[in-house]
Amino acid sequence: MGIKSFQGKRAESVQEINQISVRDSMNISMVLFNEEMSLLEAMEIMIKKKVSGGPVVDENKKLVGIISEGDCVKQISDSRYYNMPMSDVKVKHKMSTNIESIHPDESIFDVGNKFLTLKRRRFPVVENGKLIGLVSQKDMLRVATGMKGNHWRK
Numbered sequence: 001m002g003i004k005s006f007q008g009k010r011a012e013s014v015q016e017i018n019q020i021s022v023r024d025s026m027n028i029s030m031v032l033f034n035e036e037m038s039l040l041e042a043m044e045i046m047i048k049k050k051v052s053g054g055p056v057v058d059e060n061k062k063l064v065g066i067i068s069e070g071d072c073v074k075q076i077s078d079s080r081y082y083n084m085p086m087s088d089v090k091v092k093h094k095m096s097t098n099i100e101s102i103h104p105d106e107s108i109f110d111v112g113n114k115f116l117t118l119k120r121r122r123f124p125v126v127e128n129g130k131l132i133g134l135v136s137q138k139d140m141l142r143v144a145t146g147m148k149g150n151h152w153r154k
Contacts, residue, residue: 019107020107020108020109020143021104021105021106021107021108022102022103022104022105022106022107022108022111022125022133022135023104023105023125023133024108024143025108025135025139025140025142025143026104026125026132026133026134026135026139027133027134027135027136027139028132028133030054030055030131030133030134031045031046031049031051031054032054032055032056032057032131033045033054033055033056033057033067033091033095034056034057034058034091035056035058035064035065035090035091035092035095036090036091036092037090037091038087038088038089038090038091039067039072039075039086039089039090039091039093039094040086040087040089042067042072042091043072046069046072052068052069053066053067053068053069053070053071054066054067054134055124055131055134056091056092056095057131060130061130061131062129062130062131063099063101063124063126063130063131064092064095064097065091065092065095065096065097065099066095066096066099066124067091067094067095067096068096071094071095071096072094074094075089075094099124100114100118100120100123101123101124101125101126102114102123102124102125102126102135103125103126103127104125104127104132104133108135108139108140108143109140111123111135111140112140115137115140121136121137122134122135122136122137123135123136
């Protein structure tokens with residue numbers, strides 16, 4: 001499925017718990033978008049793949065933006081209000097470019113604080129300037145439920 005799961009790995013100590021990294025739990029199978037594709041094509045992909053958006057990358061897999069259902073809904077609303085066609089609108093015109101990315105070696109639990117403070121459901125994982133995965137709140141839940149019987153502190 002493309003998810004490197006925690007797979008029941010049991011941490012023996014608080015130190016080991018804190019060493020569970022984003023790399024151990026991120027999703028490496030992603031729906032990617034290109035900034036030159038039409039917004040209508042991106043919407044069709046979101047519907048077909050049942051995703052609410054995703055990373056926008058260039059030809060070198062460098063992260064350049066994020067496109068979301070919300071970005072698309074805003075364009076639909078604007079197009080209707082101003083009676084403008086959407087066929088010539090490209091992803092690059094509507095994607096978010098203010099991106100908070102995560103390094104794969106960060107603790108999954110430190111990322112939990114970022115989920116809360118930045119009010120995001122997922123973060124792109126970038127290493128050496130290239131997108132290598134996505135980490136979501138659901139990935140964090142998967143890790144936590146795999147730690148049955150462990151304590152958070154000594």
